[in-house]
Amino acid sequence: MSWAFETEPEFQSKLDWIEEFVREEIEPLDLARGADGLDNRAFRRRVDELKQEVKDRDLWACHLGPELGGKGYGQLKLALMNEILGRTPSAPRIFGAQAPDTGNMEILAHYGTEEQKKKWLEPLLAGEIYSAYSMTEPHAGADPTMFSTRAVRDGDEWVINGEKWFTSNGAFATILVVMAVTNPDVDPHDGTSMFIVPRKTPGVNIVRNVGTGTEPLGRGGHAYIRYEDVRVPAENLLGQEGKAFVIAQTRLSGGRIHHAMRSVATLQRCLDMMCERALSRETKGELLANKQMVQERIADTWTDVQMFRLLVLQTAWKIDRYRDYLKVRKDIAAVKARLPGVLVDVVYRAMHLHGALGVSNEMPFGRMWAAAPTMGIADGPTEVHKVTVAQQVLRDYKPHEGLWPTQHIPTRRELAVEKVGAWLEAEVGNT
Numbered sequence: 001m002s003w004a005f006e007t008e009p010e011f012q013s014k015l016d017w018i019e020e021f022v023r024e025e026i027e028p029l030d031l032a033r034g035a036d037g038l039d040n041r042a043f044r045r046r047v048d049e050l051k052q053e054v055k056d057r058d059l060w061a062c063h064l065g066p067e068l069g070g071k072g073y074g075q076l077k078l079a080l081m082n083e084i085l086g087r088t089p090s091a092p093r094i095f096g097a098q099a100p101d102t103g104n105m106e107i108l109a110h111y112g113t114e115e116q117k118k119k120w121l122e123p124l125l126a127g128e129i130y131s132a133y134s135m136t137e138p139h140a141g142a143d144p145t146m147f148s149t150r151a152v153r154d155g156d157e158w159v160i161n162g163e164k165w166f167t168s169n170g171a172f173a174t175i176l177v178v179m180a181v182t183n184p185d186v187d188p189h190d191g192t193s194m195f196i197v198p199r200k201t202p203g204v205n206i207v208r209n210v211g212t213g214t215e216p217l218g219r220g221g222h223a224y225i226r227y228e229d230v231r232v233p234a235e236n237l238l239g240q241e242g243k244a245f246v247i248a249q250t251r252l253s254g255g256r257i258h259h260a261m262r263s264v265a266t267l268q269r270c271l272d273m274m275c276e277r278a279l280s281r282e283t284k285g286e287l288l289a290n291k292q293m294v295q296e297r298i299a300d301t302w303t304d305v306q307m308f309r310l311l312v313l314q315t316a317w318k319i320d321r322y323r324d325y326l327k328v329r330k331d332i333a334a335v336k337a338r339l340p341g342v343l344v345d346v347v348y349r350a351m352h353l354h355g356a357l358g359v360s361n362e363m364p365f366g367r368m369w370a371a372a373p374t375m376g377i378a379d380g381p382t383e384v385h386k387v388t389v390a391q392q393v394l395r396d397y398k399p400h401e402g403l404w405p406t407q408h409i410p411t412r413r414e415l416a417v418e419k420v421g422a423w424l425e426a427e428v429g430n431t
């Protein structure tokens, strides 16, 4: 039996250190960042210092295998770490565990040539450069067979033309991993390839940055990019020609579960804030905590957080155990499909309990709330993941024979009587 729902003491002490480091060093830095007059360069310098502290503690990118410069902790330990790192925006970056770099590291490690690894994976792992993943196009996202960005071979080069948008970090990344059609005459699953494009290559034109819900127009971290006659050397093809769909799956599976791990931090924070508020605020002569409807919401929230967290942890455990994302596809899709719903429910309850303060911009709920629909779109819409879950679940079943389902009681009783009836009659005769 190995169903141990507890953390070994040695790793718990690392989590304790991470918890204190995030609380004392990173959260104050993120909070101060928005303050007037704070110098952005000073912020980046401090981030670099904190990264060094994490490296000195041997906790840098530690979910990666030792061959990639990590500790090989795997996804379960990363999940426990991400429950803490997800509390504040800069923490994943300071621990070498931020999207979209983690996914890009994974595909460079899996599919990159030795030269590509040396040139891009090593500095990415060291946190010296940033990367972006450029797949979604303005006219097509959930259905990648509709992408139209083209890469055409011209001698020793590929020439890329097309438009991509929502390329997170695309405006400042050193490299862009770009998905493009290389053979439009075959099924897109065999005619689409992946390329590494240095952002400063001529023809990589950033049209504008796009943000989500609460960000001002024109600001945000997701680039709308026009690739215009972008020439990259033939050796910038990542993996085999025509294999972009397989590469994308490797990348997206990890990314999806990492978002969920970090979101557990948001859920837990909401529960903490709810409980604190319920025990602090009085109305009609008693604490909110004594009102039954408030108690119901606290109970529902605690249960929702526990259920979702356990699903995430079990999925992470399965990834470590099977070491094959395809075998955990159903679980990852289920986590991804459930995430926006649980965020909506939990954030709404916590926000509502705080009254006007809750909906004001003086509490973090507005931002958390905006994250819920975003999580239902990023890395593929909820519907697509639900279809995956259903298809995978149905694989383990088959139709019943004849008119009645296998659990039809009269049919089952008939079979039961056939099986044990004679024995029962004999037993009755003996008494």
Ligand SMILES: Cc1cc2nc3c(=O)[nH]c(=O)nc-3n(C[C@H](O)[C@H](O)[C@H](O)COP(=O)(O)OP(=O)(O)OC[C@H]3O[C@@H](n4cnc5c(N)ncnc54)[C@H](O)[C@@H]3O)c2cc1C
Binding pocket: 100, 132, 133, 134, 135, 136, 137, 138, 139, 140, 141, 142, 143, 165, 166, 167, 168, 212, 222, 374, 377, 378, 379, 380, 381, 382, 383, 384
């Ligand atoms: C914060 C954020 C970050 C992102 N980062 C990146 C990035 O770094 N790189 C990148 O390439 N992309 C990125 N994306 C894009 C993301 O992957 C796409 O938005 C996503 O795949 C959905 O594509 P779409 O926006 O074109 O929506 P559409 O494909 O137009 O889907 C819209 C809606 O149609 C419905 N729908 C679609 N398909 C189905 C179906 N099969 N069954 C039923 N209903 C369906 C759903 O309601 C869905 O929400 C990011 C998106 C967000 C929000």
